[in-house]
Amino acid sequence: MKAILALEDGRSFTGRAFGAEGETSGEVVFNTSMSGYQEILTDPSYAGQIVIMTSPHIGNYGTNPEDEESGRPYVEGFVAREFSGIASNWRSRESLDSYLKRHNIIALSEVDTRALVRHIRTRGALRGVISTIELDPDRLVERARHIRSMLGSDLASSVTCGSSYDWIKAAKGPDGKTFRVVAYDFGIKRNILNNLAGAGCKVTVVPAFTSAEDILAATPDGVFLSNGPGDPEPLEYAVKAVRSLLGRIPVFGICLGHQIMGLALGGKTFKLKFGHRGGNQPVKNLLTGRVEITAQNHGFAVDPDSLNQSDVELTHMNLNDQTLEGMRHRSLPAFSVQYHPEASPGPHDSHYLFTQFQQLMLECRK
Amino acid sequence: MPRRTDLRKILIIGSGPIIIGQACEFDYSGTQACKALRSEGFEVVLVNSNPATIMTDPDLAERTYIEPLTSESIAAIIDRERPDALLPTVGGQTGLNVSVELARSGVLDHYGVEMIGAKLHAVEVAEDRQLFKDAMTEIGLRSARSLVVKSLVDAKNFVGAIGLPAIIRPSFTLGGSGGGIAFNTEEFEAIVSRGLDVSPVHEVLVEESLLGWKEFELEVMRDFADNVVIICSIENFDPMGVHTGDSITVAPAQTLTDKEYQLMRDAAIRIIRKVGVETGGSNIQFAVHPEDGSLVVIEMNPRVSRSSALASKATGFPIAKIAAKLAVGYTLDEIPNDITLKTPASFEPTIDYVVAKIPRWNFEKFREADSTLGTQMKSVGEVMAIGRTFKEAVLKGLRSLERGKTLTSERVDPDNLMHNLLTPRPERLAYIHFALMSGHSVEELHRLTKIDPWFLNQLQEVVTLEKQVQQHSLDSLPADLLRECKRSGISDRALSELLKPSEAAPVTVAAVMNRRHNAGIRPVFKRVDTCAAEFESYTPYLYSTYEGECEADPSSKKKIVVLGSGPNRIGQGIEFDYCCCHASFALKEAGYETIMVNCNPETVSTDYDTSDRLYFEPLTFEDVMEIMEVEKPDGVIVQFGGQTPLNLALRLQAAGVPVIGTSPQSIDLAEDRKLFGQLLTELGIPQPQNGTARSKAEAREVAAQIGYPVLVRPSYVLGGRAMSIVYDQESLDHYMVTAVEASPERPVLIDRFLEDAFEYDVDAICDGDDLIIAGVMEHIEEAGIHSGDSTCVLPPIMIDLDLLERMKEYTHTLGKALHVVGLMNIQFAIQSGTVYVLEVNPRASRTVPYVSKATGVPLAKMAARVMAGEKLRDLGLVEELRVRHCFVKSPVFPFNKFPGVDSILGPEMRSTGEVMGVADSFGSAFAKAQISAGMRLPRGGTAFLSVNESDKMGLLPIARDFADLGFHIIATAGTRRFLLAQGLQAEHVFKVGEGRPHVVDHIKSGKIDIIINTPLGRQSRYDEKAIRRAAIQHGVACVTTLSGGAAVVNAIRTLRREKLTVRSLQEYHGALHESAARTP
Ligand SMILES: Nc1ncnc2c1ncn2[C@@H]1O[C@H](COP(=O)(O)OP(=O)(O)O)[C@@H](O)[C@H]1O
């Protein structure tokens, strides 16, 4: 069946429908990972976005329960050059097609995804609509122009958990020590929770609006700020909470959590032209000089010049575009990274950061 | 860390002659290393015995040595050059092995030479299968259980533990031959016994079988700061059990979840750290169990490899170049990415297309060889194809192979379908296609082949399309279906074969192409950019696909396209890639934009910085025409890529493509033996009497009237294919019925076979007016042994001057007559004072690089300029080229890879590569060439002589020389009787049939050091073959011609008299220019 992707700037791509039928809209972005489509589909940070995979063959190894990063797919739409008709992998339980249908995710294939990516690379992320019912490009372009923009939209509140819960995975640290950690859920990925558990953390996940007081009342060893979708700026409630937590308890942030920490430290965030999404981003650890190959998924970034660098030390830099990838407070127990040390999908080079969080909590205990 | 400042001079070791398992990829890596190090201001000393390489061009290094790759000769080079460091990792297994020898023997320490890239210890751990497995266990990784055994009993005990099937690999056999896979006890005992027998140390490795597991490779890079990146993942279409070199491989991996892939990535990083490869690239192979995903490490190559060349071409990340820079201290983040310019090399390429590599075999030249694919590589070349989908890539790859067939037209034997699916052989893909066409299911094929269902399903999708096409005639074919077919990579040719012929007339390819163009269905060109378009690409490295947007962005500069030579195959290899690269270099110098088209991932020509623009495309008419449409070049060169572009020349010209240089008509005329015969007659140039026959009866007539022996060959094949010398009517009839199906449109060519004739190669260059003789090469072996298979010497050492003059005169006449603009090669045979022309090739020939290295004049470059319109005098070429030393070229054969194949030489070419020996005297030059070719020339010992009746007289002087040199001579009864009669001592030895210990026993037990054995011609006997096979297995020098024998004794005498010395090309050429200056 025919389907169309129309962009706000008037360009449209006609291809073949895959997965569910209907119409969907969102900010159109691309991801350059060559594996891990199921993790990407289910990463809540993609809420509000239509994701193009640059890798031409998607669906080859089907889908399975273990590779989900959350309870369901969060992407608004999915685009690839070719979706596999069959699933071939010993762990596969369901083909991608029926998986997408079951979760009502509309996908588009047989389009020149490379042309699409080059277009977004030059124009920046654009709003777009995929439809299998309305096949008149002009009307769809019109609709694309009326989607609310990513800039200024609080999506975290729409994906965060309704009430707090304890993460099932038992805390098992390499040295047997355990810690009680409260994790803010702005759209948290399961593998972050697993990695925390792996670093000896008993994790309690709390909603995005939870106040600093409620958290301190529970006297945890540390607070974690999760990844999540959308623009950090409108999340004043979270920024406020973090601001009052800083210095009173060890804090570790990833992705959106890093941006929130940036704002809490008095910095500014800005929207990247088309963002970083993929598993091959080179990040230099400015403390060790080592290069980490990182998994990334962000459209916003913290502006290093907006930070008071006598308080805040820049710890990680992206070698492709020199944007800020990590920072830590010089005196307070707080650090954060813009990229995803939990990977999933992506390389494991930065796993050490979870141990670092454990160390930080250990020191603060003494 | 920036560049090291404590190093000044670096020695690079090449990989020697092209052999199975080591081809152009090491010219590519070596050339990149030379360029990279010199651009960093290092002095480079290069040594390689292979003259056909770009890396041995004198302008790529300060000092270029074309010398044997033995520790002696390299030690001599080190002694002269005193390099600070040695880069051992870009010269393949050969370069690595000899480097290890130099390190172990203390040479490196003695001269204070540092091994950079990989240290001795790391190499040892990676190369020694046991040490490696232990290391893997230490880091908690699994590898196949195995045991080295010295007896059948031990083998049986161990196999009891691991069970059958089992892999058996004899230790230290040439090319790892003599191993195999045993499926039952019987086979097991047979293979182990054979293995123990052929292994010089009577040792075999018995290994747990991982047959049918999925096979993967990762290309890993590491720098001094311990940053590690994965450049590319490669998945094998053929599962474990088929050597990666013989497998269709695909990049990136297609059937791994991210979880599985990251486990493999983590393992690779742990492995390179554990083994301790400090900097540079390594190739690591893994097996993954299809049912539970368990991971097993197969092996690691601590150096750049065939796969890293493939990975470089597949991703646009130049592994060898970067490896060289890492070796001298840079870290990955300090090196920019050539393609994006703005981003660093410390990243992992991501690709938005699919790459398929497909091997090419040459079994038709080794009929007795077993074509079953196993753990030992047998292919001689490969192609790579890029498409946006696997279907497109693999189908483009298949047509790049130039097998003259499409999957549809491949001949298969339906009765043996199951067998051919179960047993991997070159034809397996054709059988899979046939099986799918005839309705077998993907599941069924997966059960039989163990190939991943995903791949099979992709082929199924192609077949589904093909079946739809079969329902249509060209007119009824819907445009949408046509577009879909093209998007899936189906060629116009394949379509023409699938479509229903309309009113009985078969559908022509041209018709399909027309229809396609009228429907506006044309490919676009996309860029290989390492980053899936995330960043802008500044390098026009392009591939075609059927999509929306074209990124070719052609310039309006004056431009010339060079058509490459496609996959390596016997008869067409690196020499032609060398010529294509030179054409490109020369035209760039002359101010043209240069555009390369080729599909061989091993080559220098497909390096994105060899030409201004690179199209990685099949060299078929369809694909080339689409490039022409986009580029609209001012000229196209078809003369340098061997047969591949020549086969397109006439059609391209007819299509209005500006082919430059010698006209395709002239080239064609020279190939057409009938027309060419007439021309020779008109010019009064003798040729062997000949005729053509369309039937057995005709053949008899022609032969009778020409007189036996005759040389017969089909008219429609080249490269000496199916050529054979026929001594009588009986064998002629046999040939006519079995070897070829002669028919009116496919006649058989019959030439008088010139017996005991001397053969010569003449290379010349002509600008249409002037012709310059570049070199006259004298073959050591007599005519009848393919020019590509015979050792030859430049300049000639035995010819009469007037005959030499006559050859030159004929060359001038023919150059004019054929209006040659560019290169020309002529083969002459001289028999009793008459000079015959055997054939003329008005194009680049196999000998061009050899002559260029000898004369110091880059012929291919000159030729390219001439083809672009310049004149020889303006290029400073006014007189015949001269050489002041002795340059000997020797072929290298793959017989050790094909046990059971007879090594007797003939008119059909079978060598895969060549080496060159240079010295002041023929003796030394020949000795060097033989050593480089892997022949173990004994200084003394026992010589076994056995020749046929007619050779006995000729044997006498040779036997005398052996005797004078103090060799102990042993001979079979007949030869011995003759020698005694001539007053020569010779001990008697049994033939294989006669009793034991017989001659083969002696060879195996190392009692024989050299063998002179000429074939008994027609009634070739079993034990002759047995002798030659044993000789090959045990690396005993075995000469099968008298002329060769004479040269060998001469060489042995030299070796005993003087120590071989080494000298660089720059010095040889310097001497040449001085002498040129002196002569007024
Ligand atoms: N234990 C095994 N079981 C089955 N196949 C194997 C096994 N080990 C190796 N192979 C096959 O043999 C090929 C060559 O083995 P490898 O160890 O890579 O030797 P080489 O040094 O010649 O590459 C591999 O590509 C693989 O397909």
Ligand SMILES: Nc1ncnc2c1ncn2[C@@H]1O[C@H](COP(=O)(O)OP(=O)(O)O)[C@@H](O)[C@H]1O
């Ligand atoms: N009439 C002949 N007499 C003796 N040897 C011949 C004759 N014709 C060809 N040969 C031998 O066969 C070899 C291959 O023949 P050639 O015509 O060069 O075919 P190709 O096109 O394969 O080079 C030659 O190199 C030569 O040694």
Ligand SMILES: [Mg+2]
């Ligand atoms: Mg291997």
Ligand SMILES: [Mg+2]
């Ligand atoms: Mg020839």
